Amino acid sequence: MENVAIRRGLVRTSLGHVHYREAGEGPAIVFVHELAGSYRSFDAQVAALKSNYRCVVFNARGYPPSDVPPSVDSYSQEHAASDIGAILDGLNIGNAHIAGVSMGSTVGLNAVSRHPVLSSRSSSASRAIAADSSLSKA
Numbered sequence: 001m002e003n004v005a006i007r008r009g010l011v012r013t014s015l016g017h018v019h020y021r022e023a024g025e026g027p028a029i030v031f032v033h034e035l036a037g038s039y040r041s042f043d044a045q046v047a048a049l050k051s052n053y054r055c056v057v058f059n060a061r062g063y064p065p066s067d068v069p070p071s072v073d074s075y076s077q078e079h080a081a082s083d084i085g086a087i088l089d090g091l092n093i094g095n096a097h098i099a100g101v102s103m104g105s106t107v108g109l110n111a112v113s114r115h116p117v118l119s120s121r122s123s124s125a126s127r128a129i130a131a132d133s134s135l136s137k138a
Helices: 039-049 077-090 103-114 116-121
Strands: 007-013 016-023 028-032 054-058 096-100
Touching (some): 007 077, 016 039, 016 077, 028 039, 039 054, 077 103
Parallel strands (some): 028 054, 028 096
Antiparallel strands (some): 007 016, 016 054
16 A cells, blocks of 8 residues: 555454555455455556545455464454444445455455344445456456
8 A cells, every 4th residue: 555644543342453555545445355355456456446436445354564463262253244334434434345355355244144234334344356267267
């Protein structure tokens, strides 16, 4: 996210803190990274969209600088989905588009299906973006 005004911080979750970065103003888009990714996975998207959208990226729990809880019980789709709700609450975001890649798309869809309050708040979460690496090779 070069040459982008970036705001950063920590949001409290049920089991620690999640590190986030955001840029831009307007309708919110929360980007959820893949297993081998990080908030940096969406640098190009944020650069392209920040002039019209409030772009929020974060490192999921277990990905520094977010907290890394030691217990395996601290990691699940339920916890990951709850973390999205904590980010929306922590950043005072009422409605958001949720875009995810691979694991991130599953987390986004689970967030909406497991937490009805998110589905009423997330205007397009039911259309979370699932990216397949084979598509980028075309």
